Structures are given as C-alpha cells and as structure tokens.
Amino acid sequence: MERINYRELVQTILKRHSIHHSNDDTEVQLIFDTERNHYQVLHLGWEELRRVYGCIIHIDIKDGKIWIQRDGTETGVANELVTAGVPKQDIILGFHAPYKRKFTEFAPG
Template sequence: MEKIERYRKYILKLLSDRAKFGSSYEEIEIQTIFDIERDHYQLVHTGWRNQRRFYGCFLHVDIKDGKIWIQHDGTEIAIADELVSLGVPKEDIVLAFHDPYIRQFTGFAVG
C-alpha cells in the first residue's frame, strides 16, 4: 500500500504542476479531476475561444492492480518519462494508449 500512496503523490504533483502552467489561451481553463478513491486522474481543457467550444481530456492516468496506467497523454513532455525519473520502475507503468500487442515493444509494462 505504501507504493500506491507514493504513486498517488507523484501523479497528483505532476498533474497539479502541469495545471499551474495554464493554457496558452486565457479563455481556456485547465481543470484537474482527481478521483483519489478510485484512482482516476485527469487534466481537461474547457472554455471558449473565437466562438468555438474547447473541451477535452489531454492527460488521463489511473492506478490499477498496483501499476500506473497512462490512458492518454496528449502533452509534449511524456508523463511516463517523468514518473521514471521520480523512481517508478518501467515495469509499473502501462502505456495503455498503445494496443496491448504493441506494449511488449515499449520497454514499459504490458498490463
């Protein structure tokens, strides 16, 4: 359980730090969505720009079965690399946005 708590802290910090940068457009808000009870974590763009609606999840991370599952990473700096630099073993990180067959070639966990 200590490992899971550490992973939660890492994820909360990394996502919170990214949210602080804000959007490059002042009309667009970055929201953090943290479901700590079920271990789902997201960053979402929301707002309006030039009479067009902006909404979408650009980073989604879960903790399942003792591993960090990166469901979606639409950022320039890969969160997987940041987690590894914090000491999370690659065997505990699943790049879930890749097809299960492809995961075996990523150097990260397959599931």
C-alpha cells in the first residue's frame, strides 16, 4: 500500500475550506509553508464596521504526523483526514491539552 502524501492532502483539504469561507466583504488567505510544513487558512477583511481577522484552520506536519493546531470547521479536519485514508495514530489534536489527548481516538502526541 502506498503512503498518502500528507502535504498534498492537507493542501487539498484547506483549499476546499477556503472556498466555503469566502464572500464579497472578506477574504480568505491560504498560507502554505511547504519548506517547514505549516499550513493555514486565514479569514480577514471587514463586516460593516467590524474587523474580521482570524485563523480558521492551522495544521503542521511534524515527524510524519499531522498536527491540527486550530480547527474552526463544523465537519472537523481530523474526520476529513480519516475519510481520506490517514490512520488515526498519525493525527494529533494539538488544540487539546497534552493530558486530554489520550482520551481521544487520535494520537496523544
């Protein structure tokens, strides 16, 4: 069985999410640092008089594992990764405290 290219998969998933969050008044930026394996989806702009700026998704790939640092999606990026064939032991929910990770179905990190 051929190993999944985590870089390509993460970029594909983030590109798909960037389409769902864009509108006329705000912009979505994809930030891919492929040299250091950092990937983000940012939401920024203005909604009337209110500034919009925030990270929707932040993923790092470290030591062959996918670290989800921020997941502001409804479906859950971890679920999308599993559906795409990534083993749960290769996914770390970095947004959970280290002591809580052992209670999830994913890798403790």
